[in-house]
Amino acid sequence: MSHPLNETIASITNELGELLNVDPTAIPAYKSELPGELFPKLTDQQLVDAEAGDKTVLALTIDHTILKTEALPAQVTNLCEEAKTNRFFAVCVNGSYVPLAKETIGDAQVQVAAVIGFPLGQMATQAKAFEAKQCAADGASEIDMVINVGLLKAKQYKAVYNDISAVVTAAGVAVKVIIETALLTDEEKIAACVLSRFAGAAFVKTSTGFSSAGATVEDIALMRSVVGDNLGVKASGGVRNFDETLAMLKAGANRIGTSSGIAILG
Amino acid sequence: MSHPLNETIASITNELGELLNVDPTAIPAYKSELPGELFPKLTDQQLVDAEAGDKTVLALTIDHTILKTEALPAQVTNLCEEAKTNRFFAVCVNGSYVPLAKETIGDAQVQVAAVIGFPLGQMATQAKAFEAKQCAADGASEIDMVINVGLLKAKQYKAVYNDISAVVTAAGVAVKVIIETALLTDEEKIAACVLSRFAGAAFVKTSTGFSSAGATVEDIALMRSVVGDNLGVKASGGVRNFDETLAMLKAGANRIGTSSGIAILG
Numbered sequence: 439m440s441h442p443l444n445e446t447i448a449s450i451t452n453e454l455g456e457l458l459n460v461d462p463t464a465i466p467a468y469k470s471e472l473p474g475e476l477f478p479k480l481t482d483q484q485l486v487d488a489e490a491g492d493k494t495v496l497a498l499t500i501d502h503t504i505l506k507t508e509a510l511p512a513q514v515t516n517l518c519e520e521a522k523t524n525r526f527f528a529v530c531v532n533g534s535y536v537p538l539a540k541e542t543i544g545d546a547q548v549q550v551a552a553v554i555g556f557p558l559g560q561m562a563t564q565a566k567a568f569e570a571k572q573c574a575a576d577g578a579s580e581i582d583m584v585i586n587v588g589l590l591k592a593k594q595y596k597a598v599y600n601d602i603s604a605v606v607t608a609a610g611v612a613v614k615v616i617i618e619t620a621l622l623t624d625e626e627k628i629a630a631c632v633l634s635r636f637a638g639a640a641f642v643k644t645s646t647g648f649s650s651a652g653a654t655v656e657d658i659a660l661m662r663s664v665v666g667d668n669l670g671v672k673a674s675g676g677v678r679n680f681d682e683t684l685a686m687l688k689a690g691a692n693r694i695g696t697s698s699g700i701a702i703l704g
Numbered sequence: 705m706s707h708p709l710n711e712t713i714a715s716i717t718n719e720l721g722e723l724l725n726v727d728p729t730a731i732p733a734y735k736s737e738l739p740g741e742l743f744p745k746l747t748d749q750q751l752v753d754a755e756a757g758d759k760t761v762l763a764l765t766i767d768h769t770i771l772k773t774e775a776l777p778a779q780v781t782n783l784c785e786e787a788k789t790n791r792f793f794a795v796c797v798n799g800s801y802v803p804l805a806k807e808t809i810g811d812a813q814v815q816v817a818a819v820i821g822f823p824l825g826q827m828a829t830q831a832k833a834f835e836a837k838q839c840a841a842d843g844a845s846e847i848d849m850v851i852n853v854g855l856l857k858a859k860q861y862k863a864v865y866n867d868i869s870a871v872v873t874a875a876g877v878a879v880k881v882i883i884e885t886a887l888l889t890d891e892e893k894i895a896a897c898v899l900s901r902f903a904g905a906a907f908v909k910t911s912t913g914f915s916s917a918g919a920t921v922e923d924i925a926l927m928r929s930v931v932g933d934n935l936g937v938k939a940s941g942g943v944r945n946f947d948e949t950l951a952m953l954k955a956g957a958n959r960i961g962t963s964s965g966i967a968i969l970g
Contacts, residue, residue, distance in 0.1 A: 507824045507915065508887045509854045532826030534852060556824065558773045560798030562842065565835035572831050586800060588775045621774045648914070649773065 441663035443624060450628045451664075458599055460636050480687055488684055493703050494525070496683060500702070501551055501672070501695045503530040505647065511538055518542035526699055528580060532556070533573050540577030551580035551614075554605060557646035559584030559618070563601045567608035574609050581609045582672075582695075584616045584646060585630055591622075595633060602637035614641035614672055614693075617661075620651035627657065631664035641693065645675030652676030655689040662690030678702070707929035709890060716894045717930075724865055726902050746953055754950055759969050760791070762949060766968070767817055767938070767961045769796040771913065777804055784808035792965055794846060798822070799839050806843030817880075818844035820871060823912035825850030825884070829867045833874035840875050847875040848938075848961075850882045850912060851896055857888075861899060868903035880907035880938055880959075883927075886917035893923065897930035907959065911941030918942030921955040928956030944968070 441447065455462040480488065480495065488495045502521045504513055514535045519542065521529045528549035531539050539550045552573035555561040561569075570581050583605045589597045606613045615637075617630035631642045642661050644653040652675020661671050673686035674695030683694050683702050696702065707713065721728040746754065746761065754761045768787045770779055780801045785808065787795045794815035797805050805816045818839035821827040827835075836847050849871045855863045872879045881903075883896035897908045908927050910919040918941020927937050939952035940961030949960050949968050962968065 505824070505826075507826065507850075507853045507884060508857060509826065511854070511858050511860070532824060533828040533831055534826050534855070536828065558771070558798060558822065560771075560773065560775065560800050561835060562799040562802065562838050565799055565831070565838050568834040568838075569827060569831035572828050572834075576828065584773075587773045588777065589800070591774060592777050594777070618773060 441660065443628065443660060444663065446625065447628050447664050450625065451632050454595060454629065454632050454636065457595055458636060462632075462636075465635055480692055485688060488687060491680075496680075497525045497699075497703060498527050499683075499687065499692060499694050500524075500526045500699045501528045501530040501674075501693060502526040502699045503647075503674075503695050503697050505530065505532055505553060505556070509535070511535070514538050515542050518548070520700060521548045522546045524699065524703060527693065530582060530695060533569060533576075536573050536576040536578050549579045550577055551582055552576075552578035554581055554583040556582070556584050556616075557648035559586050559616070560588060563597075563604050566601065567604040570605045570609040570613070574611050578611065580612045580614065580640075581605065582614045582616060582643060584618065585634070587618050587621055590626055590630055590633075595629065598630075599633045599637050602634055602639060606638040612640035613638070614643045614670070615639045616643045616646055616674070618646060618649050619644045619654070619657045620649045620675075624660065627660055628664050631661050635665050635669055639669065641670035641672050643672035643674055643693075643695065647675040647695070649675070653686060653691075655685050658686055658689040658691045707926060709894065709926060710929065712891065713894050713898075713930050716891065717898050720861060720895065720898050720902065723861055724902060728898075728902075731901055746958055751954060754953055757946075762946075763791045763965075763969060764793050765949075765953065765958060765960050766792045766965045767794045767796040767940075767959060768792040768965045769913075769940075769961050769963050771796065771798055771819060771822070775801070777801070780804050781808050784814070786966060787814045788812045790965065790969060793959065796848060796961060799835060799842075802839050802842040802844050815845045816843055817846035817848055818842075819912075820847055820849040822848070822850050822882075823914035825852050825882070826854060829863075829870050832867065833870040836871045836875040836879070840877050844877065846878045846880065846906075847871065848880045848882060848909060850884065851900070853884050853887055856892055856896055856899075861895065864896075865899045865903050868900055868905060872904040878906035879904070880909045880936070881905045882909045882912055882940070884912060884915050885910045885920070885923045886915045886941075890926065893926055894930050897927050901931050901935055905935065907936035907938050909938035909940055909959075909961065913941040913961070915941070919952060919957075921951050924952055924955040924957045
């Protein structure tokens with residue numbers, strides 16, 4: 439990984455390690471109990487296959503997503519059926535729809551991901567932790583939480599670290615941390631990824647889809663450089679077609695959050 | 705109240721009363737323990753005074769608001785100081801900032817309002833209730849929750865009623881129900897207000913400020929006609945100057961949620 443910001447990454451990693459009394463080299467990689475190879479980047483061969491249009495590889499990277507305020511139960515049911523038919527990796531829904539999604543998916547090999555503190559990330563830490571625990575109890579096997587951007591920008595790193603840690607502990611399942619790249623400087627993106635790694639997150643994720651912009655290949659490359667190969671990187675927000683999906687995967691993403699999964703495979 | 709939709713209001717009220725086994729005429733008005741006259745409409749004299757530019761009356765209707773993802777602690781502190789100086793009714797903040805707001809306001813007569821399930825309203829009911837309880841414990845004396853719009857549109861009225869009831873019970877303080885008017889038909893707006901009243905809410909509120917549109921005078925007039933004089937009506941989203949504020953108050957609002965409070969009084 440020869441990213442132009444590698445020196446900055448090393449510097450911020452060490453600084454945060456000292457602040458939080460964490461050895462940056464000794465953080466265990468997240469251990470998934472979920473099926474399949476979730477966290478390494480796609481292999482070079484898989485990328486070649488994807489570029490040649492291998493829909494199997496592409497489908498397994500997609501979190502099939504509906505998160506809007508006015509989402510109807512029937513739309514969630516339909517989303518789950520589409521995910522089963524197309525063998526998407528997961529569906530991604532709001533908390534109130536986790537039981538319905540779990541019931542609809544049944545025994546099929548599709549995960550249910552639930553968003554937490556979404557999309558503002560400004561809920562109290564205790565409320566985020568409770569919400570994560572509730573969603574896991576209701577059947578979510580992945581939790582997509584929003585980082586507290588305001589506290590990150592104010593350099594309240596211990597509070598941000600504790601916020602993520604509390605959710606990781608309460609969830610008991612893989613946690614993705616949405617850092618909302620559109621609102622961050624490069625240094626803030628790096629700090630967000632380091633804090634997520636230190637706190638035991640399974641993934642870092644670019645965007646909620648509710649802010650001013652979504653995923654970019656530049657951000658995916660930066661985030662991959664920060665977290666290395668032991669965490670996942672999820673590109674989300676504005677990824678709507680095959681070419682954009684492929685660009686994200688080539689830049690280092692191994693999961694795509696999108697409401698356009700059918701179009702991407704089509 | 706001679707609203708053109710009065711027959712529809714009566715019909716929906718009776719229908720939901722039967723469904724929920726509630727006598728529509730026997731719902732007790734919300735009893736506030738907060739200082740001042742919060743829930744009646746402004747008196748005719750107060751409206752005349754406001755129209756003549758009485759800033760005292762206007763200030764007492766304003767929830768001084770900052771809810772964006774990237775809100776900094778220093779901005780929240782500043783918001784609270786402005787609220788004290790200008791004698792706004794309340795500040796309105798996200799959950800993670802309730803302790804800071806409460807500390808900054810100290811003994812001053814400014815309430816702290818916290819948003820719940822915000823802005824999508826799609827959190828699980830248990831998570832909304834926990835978040836409300838947490839915010840009240842942290843010092844919030846008002847709770848602004850978002851209704852579950854998806855379930856409302858799917859006519860799952862019992863679930864929507866139970867969602868609001870759970871928050872009202874857990875909060876133990878005045879609850880405002882944000883119905884997100886921009887996404888609703890007139891019939892859905894009426895049902896949302898009826899369910900809020902039945903469930904013991906103190907206020908109905910138009911908008912989160914994060915959807916496609918905010919408050920309109922037509923919606924304020926409709927909401928006031930549904931809830932009568934014993935609940936509050938809060939206009940929020942896009943209210944940015946004196947004339948807009950006055951128009952909302954004349955239409956029946958008795959609280960204004962805005963981030964432009966200083967400009968409105970200026």
